[in-house]
Amino acid sequence: MTVCPYCGCGCGLYLHVEDGRITGTSPSRSHPVNRGSLCVKGWNAHEFVTHPDRLKTPLIREGRGLRRATWDEALSLTAARLAEIRAEHGPDSIGVLSSAKCTNEENFLMMKFARAVLGTNNIDHCARLCHSSTVGGLAAAFGSGAMTNSISEIADASLLFVIGSNTTEQHPMIAMHMLEAVDRGATLIVADPRRTQIAEFAHIHLRHRSGTDVALLMGIMHVIVSEGLVDADFVRRRTENFDPFAEELRRYPPRVVEGITGVRADDVRRVARMYAMEKRSMLFYAMGITQHVTGVDNVRACANLVMLSGHIGLPMSGINPLRGQNNVQGACDMGALPNVYSGYQRVSDPRARRKFERAWRRRLPADPGLTIMEMMDAALSGSLRAMYIMGENPLMSDPDLNHVREAMERLDFLVVQDIFPNETAEIADVVLPAASFAEKEGTFTNTERRVQLLGRAVGPVGESMPDGDIICALSERMGYGMSYRGAYEVMEEIALLTPSYGGILHHRLSEGFGLQWPCPDGGHPGTPYLHRKKFAKGLGTFITVDFLPPDEPPDEAYPFLLTTGRICFHYHTGTMCRRTAVLEREEPECLAEINPADAERLSIRKGSRVRVSSRRGAIELKADVTERTPEGTIFIPFHYAEAAANILTNPATDPGAKIPEYKVCAVRVERVER
Amino acid sequence: MKRKGRENVYLPLSADVEEVIPLTPETSLFRVRPEAAIEYSPGQFFMVSLWGAGEVPISVASLGGGDGPLELCIRRAGLVTGALHGLEAGDTVWLRGPYGNGFPLDLSRGRDVVVVAGGIGMAPLRPLILWFLENPGAAGRVTLLYGAKRPEEIVFREEMDGWRERGVDVLLTVDTPAKGWEGRTGLVTALWQDVRSDLQKAVAYICGPDVMIRAAMGELFLLGMPEERIITTLEAHMKCGVGKCGHCYAGPRYICTDGPVFSYREIRSHSHFLTG
Amino acid sequence: MRNEWILDKNHLSYWLRQLRKERELVGPLLNGGKDIVFRTVEQIHEIVLDLPASLPSPKEFLLPQYEPMLRLDIPGGEPGVHYRAQPVSPDACVKGSRAGRVYDLAERRRRIVFGVRPCDVSAVRLLDRFFLEGYRDPYYEQRRMNTLMVTIACNNPDPTCFCIGLGTGPYLDGGFDIQLTDLGNRYFVQAASAEGVRTVKATSFLFRRPGKADHDDQYEVILSAKARFRKRISLESPRGMILAGRIKDDFWQRVAARCFECGGCVYECPLCTCFTVTDRRYHGGIERARLWDTCLFKGFTRMAGGVLPNEKRMLRTKRWYYHKLIHYPEVLGGFGCVGCGRCTLTCPGKIDMAAIATAMKGLDLDGATAVVGKGRQVGIGEVMRRPKPEETGAGPEGEG
Known part of the structure; x- marks a missing residue:
């Protein structure tokens, strides 16, 4: 059995293999989450694994394009460039994006790589953008x-x-x-x-x-x-x-x-x-x-x-x-965040820091690092020089894409590690091919804190390697030995350093359907619901809040409210689902939902081409006239590169969490004559 | 094309593209020559493919027989047809077929014929007209009612002049006239009174957009044409052409193997045929 | 002499070991103590014999979810790097005549699937007609010809099973390759197909002929299994109600409202066969493959130019049930349902065949709206009773 690579539900599924090739998917009948069902993405989770677009060798920038390279070449170059930039501009000139699509073990290793090898707390991932x-x-x-x-x-x-x-x-x-x-x-x-x-x-x-x-x-x-x-x-x-x-x-x-x-x-x-x-x-x-x-x-x-x-x-x-990504809960738990180690132990807490320093035999930085949005600003201002991005596609997923592109193009060095060449990889200096969920071992933590074991169905495609192995290899080349016999050994280190994962070990996960944290020791059965007799922090605190309007409400120039989201057949930036025949066939193009009353006023009909523009950019797409979306509002899914909703969205963030306001920005809608 | 029983029905045959003739901004006529001679009849279709893009059903636009090329009239409508439009003479396409039942040709023997076409719906009807022209005994008077959105979207316009000379009543109409257009304006279904045949005794062959087919069939029926002599050919999403993929299934019928040519009688008894 | 034998259970693994010499052996295995799934058997003792009735169907071995069909060789041709996911990229199409040979990729592996259910065998008999009549489907044909199915009759039907009302289980009188009936310490073995008979006869030293006690025991087991069915559903009455025009579109509207568009019912159904075809450009060639598709998706019938004839979900839900209940019998002479109950197991909205049949029965008995059953079966009835949700907010009547 393995775990679905799409959303945070964490459904159990089986991959079918014939002649060493994945041919199908079926749901686990007794899994507590999906009980014999799957959504359409889950039912088709096998297909992208064998897609010819998969990255099969490392790529290195040569002039305007990328050329195929050996692992040795790519890793040496990456290690040398990162070391150079660190030496010249300090460790905090490097930023790392970890991935909510990768396993707990890989996120833990990435977090360790950023903090112990590079020496920076500049590590974040897409949880910044969702939860x-x-x-x-x-x-x-x-x-x-x-x-x-x-x-x-x-x-x-x-x-x-x-x-x-x-x-x-x-x-x-x-x-x-x-x-x-x-x-x-x-x-x-x-x-x-x-x-x-x-x-x-x-x-x-x-x-x-x-x-x-x-x-x-x-x-x-x-x-x-x-x-x-x-x-x-x-x-x-x-x-x-x-x-x-x-x-x-x-x-x-x-x-x-x-x-x-x-x-x-x-x-x-x-x-x-x-x-x-x-x-x-x-x-x-x-x-x-x-x-x-x-x-x-x-x-x-x-x-x-x-x-x-x-x-x-x-x-x-x-x-x-309800957490979005298959392992966004785990990536957070593993401390792929600028202010905490695994288990939300704060980097600014000297006791926690000392614990990790002793385990990792390195001095660790004490000040919290940069969040995704802050990294982009730092790249633009020149204080961030290099980024190492694993399994993320900021050039599709972040708000105000034009700004993000400008920032990332300014970097001296960009490494992208992914299963497919994505929009971000296109501007990278080095692209490292990673193995997909079906080709590696490790664990995902679903939205209900259930840590589940992946089951490797086939070997990695081409020369690709599991993300964890890549991080270890890179770390070795940067002079810090990371050697694990398998993901289970990484999990042992996680358990050792992370109280809530203290009893979570691979051999325990292989029976049944995983364990829900907190699971402090090897005999603990896991925790189905939290805060039974007291809250994790003792007393629960009522925090006073006050209503504030959105950052950019509609006005005369931009009279519509744009809200973004997903649709059932697609997932996030589309790297996997848009390479799945039935999913792409079903929803091949981006549609802007508009209420019939608004549509009539603008003489927009179903299928009309419209131009939606905000203060940051504009996209053209077809309209879908529907009562689903209320008057005065436009809804656009953000899956489509050819009409990227995030060109429009507002990068204004919550002051505390630094999460951007994807759900509200002001736009103008016009009908376009072809 | 004769196939041995055991041969793989999904295996396409390659065909050389001899000529690509633009008919309208979105439609071209592809003259192709398959690696082996293929026999087909009006109303049948081929699964035409470009490796890497996929397969689509395209009805034959040529009459066949003889040693002329196979002609396919293709409108740029999706991924595969879009890719096909990138082809030029000397390139290769791949074909499977012919599939489908084709038009019932003996129905018109001794009867006047009304051919009703809309837009690219002319393509499958063209071989039918060519058949009538080549076989004078096959039908009585032949009238073609053809409608397009705009004058520049009329396909085979010059050829139609030739048909007219050979005795076919050709009546053209457009939705939106352009400068210099001297023909009629309006729907093709407004032309019944201009048909010089007795509709109640004639046979009609209809192809075009869904709405047009429905309107034309309904009106002809009301004008007294028997439902089994109102013939149309239907279009559907297809992946196999041989009744297996399931996409074109309408009621108990498969458009690919039971059709694509149906009479109004068959269509009326199964409401699933025409949707919307 | 009837093709009936008795196999001592102690001899089963020896028998399977003999069979495995000629074929790949696939059987029900317990995966990590969680689910029973069909997998290639490495250790014969790991085969699960005490089986729940609702195993996965063997459809994946006859019509895999992803099946390569043809391959066109392209000498050299290296596909480019695609930074955007796009269905057809210009450099992926082959235009010129540089293309090489086309290969047929039909799978010809000889395989034995052990533990198939009678309902699935009933389904395969219809699939044979579907795929092999008219144009023969070579991929199905190759797999079918090379697959031997050993059926285990169902002594313990699941609560979701209703084959008994359709005559597709729990035991079959024919149509199988080999059918085993568990009589406790021994199997009652029947062979029907030529290949089934040949297979048993090739290892005849393991079998003996049944005696009266064996026949009596078999009959006893059948009787007790038949008594265990919780669901007794006839599809004739829903079919009759539909044909009589008693099921209006609002019924399908309510059903469709609960459809998650997951495709699960189609993917699980041993009789659903729809597929789509896709081309993939690999290094050195293009592969044309077919993959499971479902009529429950609106893009399934998308016409050239993008028109969606079945855009309303209601039309698609209705289409699926019409196909199963109305058209399948007309075309293939049997319902497009064998009562395996897998759609009941997988449907997240609980609008599976059994629920629909039950809801229609409720309508039949009760006139207008009916509440059906309890627990998991409530589904449709409840929704049919409930008025539209109340809505409040900055909708059309609000100021916003």
Whole structure:
């Protein structure tokens, strides 16, 4: 068995092999997440593995193009250039992007490489762009930033509150459990400006304006407090800082909230009563909450809501951020972040640092490093000279792509390590071919903290190597020996240095369906739900938040609100799914969703070509006229290089988490005559 | 093309491109010569492919027989046809076929014929007209009603003059006239009264956009033409051409093997044929 | 003499070892203590004999999800580096006549699949008609000719099984290569196909002829298995209701609302065969391969120029069920369903064949709207009862 390489659900699947070649996929029937089902991407997870575009040898820049090279050549060049730049400009002139698509072991090695070999904390990965608000927001409230429940608990919940998550399309196998809960009689409340498929099953669908989540949640909490629905016992025993928070709440009576969000005051009251009164209420959220300049505040508001009604620390009761990438939870756990080591041990904490220094026999930097967005700014200003990017495609995934391209083109040296040549690799100096999920060993941690073992189905294609092996080889050449007999040995080091992974070892994972952290020792069975008797940090903290509007609301020049997201058949920057015949056939081109009322005003019809422009750039694409998207809003998926939504998006970030506001920016829409 | 029973039906034959003649900005006529002679009849189609791009069903635009090249009229509509448009004389295409039932040619014996075509829907009907011209006893009076969006999108226009000279009533109409257009304007289905045959006794062969086919068949039926003499040929997404891939299945029929030529009677009894 | 024998269970592994000399042996193996899947058997003792009824179907061995068909040699030709994922890149197409030979890549490996279910054998009999009548599909034909299936009859049907209402299981009277019925300490062995008979006879020293006690025991086992079915579903009544025009589009609308468009029902179905074809440019050649496709996707019927005749999900869901219930019987003489229950196992929206049949039965009995069953089977009935969700917010009536 192995684990699906697409989203954070972490479904178990089998790869079929004939004559040493992968020919098919089938779901695990007894896996607790997918129980015999898969989404369309999972069912086709085998196909990209054998795609001819796979990188099979290292490539080295020669003039304007890249030429094939040997591993020896590519690694020597990379090691020499990185060493040079470090010597000349200091370790912090190098930035590293790790990958939420790679295994825990590989992320740990990358983190070790950045800190122990290069000597910098400049390591980050795409969690910055999806759930850094969660990591920050929930850590401050509870001490741990992960889904508190397990997916298998969902079906038994009595109320599901889904906010900012297009679950049926983005986490289909979680939506399956939600649907089952609804079938069994649970109440489903969905808050989303778009009419998503999951919203069609909702008993109440709140279509609040994009970017007004804090106001909506504060309004709901206002009602809970003013109508005496607070779980007073829970608040007294388990939390702190309630009074100043309650004071702040007074400013959000439902009437005021209606004005801000567009949601009727009565509905705010109804939702508040339903949520607070039910015994087993689960809250789910995803990018609709996190990808805002107020992302951390949005998360805090969610955290406050679950504490207020005591819906946390029990089975079927909790707060559940749905993580995007297959191993984004793991990449965060492994400390592929600028401020923490694995297990969220802070680099600024001398005790933690000393522990890692002793294990790794190197002095480690104490100051937190740069985040992705800060790296781009530093590259532009010239203080960042080199980047080593593993399994990421910032030239498609980051906001304001024109700016990102300019920044990355300024680098003295860029190494890209990936399974396919992507948009970022095109401007790299060295491209290293990596093995795919089907060709290596290691573990992924899914959104419910379940650490699962991959099963290697075939050997790496061409001369490609597992990312972990590449990092080790590079490290050797830079004078720091990293030798492991296999991924299991890396996991032993992780367990040694990471309390929450203390009991997670490969031999334990090979039976059953993995272990959910925290799993502190070898006898521990793992933890299905968090914060049972006390929060990870002791008392849960009510953090006061205040509603702030989006950074770039629509105005006269740019009258539409652009929100971005994904569609069911594709995934992120499309490197894998767009090389899968059926997926690409199904959704071959980028469509901008526009409400019929707006479309009529602009004489746009289904299939019309439109030009969507923001203050940062413009793209041309076809329109899809649909009620799914509310009036005044445009929705564009960000999968398509030929109409890259991120050319338009606003790089303004949350001040704490540095997550960009992908979900709101102002755009103009015009019809283009061909 | 005769195939032995055991031979791989998916194996394409190579064909040399002899000439590519642009007909409209988006449509060209490809004259190709297969590596072995192939027999086919009007209304049949080939799976035409370019290795690396894929296969598409294309109906034959030539009459066949003799030693002339096989003609394929291809509109640039997707990935494969787009790639095919990159070909020039001397290149190679690959063919499988012919597939499909073809037009029922004996239906028109002793009857007047109305050929109704829209846009590139002329392509499969062209060999039919050539057949009538070459076999004078095969039909009575032949009338062609042809409509295109714009005058420059009319295919085989010069050839039509030749047909006219040989006795075919050719009536042209466009949706949007351009400067110098002296023909009719409007839908092809507005031309019934100009047909000099008794529609109730005639046979109609129709091909064009879905909407046009539907309108034409319905109107002819209302004008008294029996449903089994209203004939059309349908287009569908196909991957195999031999009834296996499933894409073109409509009700209990496969357009590739049971069709692509159907009568209005067959279509009416299965609502799945025409969608939308 | 009927082709019936008795095989002592102690002799099974010896028998399989004999069979493996001529063919690759594929059997149900327990993977990491988790799931039972068909894999090439290395250690015969690892074959799982105490099988759940709902094994994966053997479809992957006759029509693999990805199957290379043809290969065109291109001397030298090196594909370029594609920084963007694009379906057809200009340099991937071969235009000129530099192309070399075309090779047929049909798989001809001789294989024995051990542990196949009777419902799957019933499905393969229809697949044989589909693929081998009219134009013969050479890829299916080669694999089929070279695959010997040893069926194990189902003594313990799963709760999702309903072959009993379709006559496709749990035991077959014919149509299989070899069918084994577990009688406790021995197997009741039947061979039907020529290859099946030949295979048993080639190792006849391991078998004995059945006696009356063996026949009695077999009948006993069949009776008790038949009594265990929880689902008794006839597809005649849904077919009849559809043909009588009693199932309106709003029914399919509600069904489609729950469709996740995962394709699972099609991928799992032993009778779904639709495929698409793709060309891939490798070093030195282009491979033309076919891969599973499903009519539940709107792009499946996309016409030249991009028109989507089945853009509405309802039309596609309906199409699938019509194909199975209405058209398959007309074309191939049997329902496009053998009651294996795998769509029930895989459908995330619980709109599988059994759920649909049950919901229609509810409609039949109850008139308008019906709630069906409990637990996992609630599915459709519940949705049919529920009004549209209430919506509130900055929608059309809001100020925003």
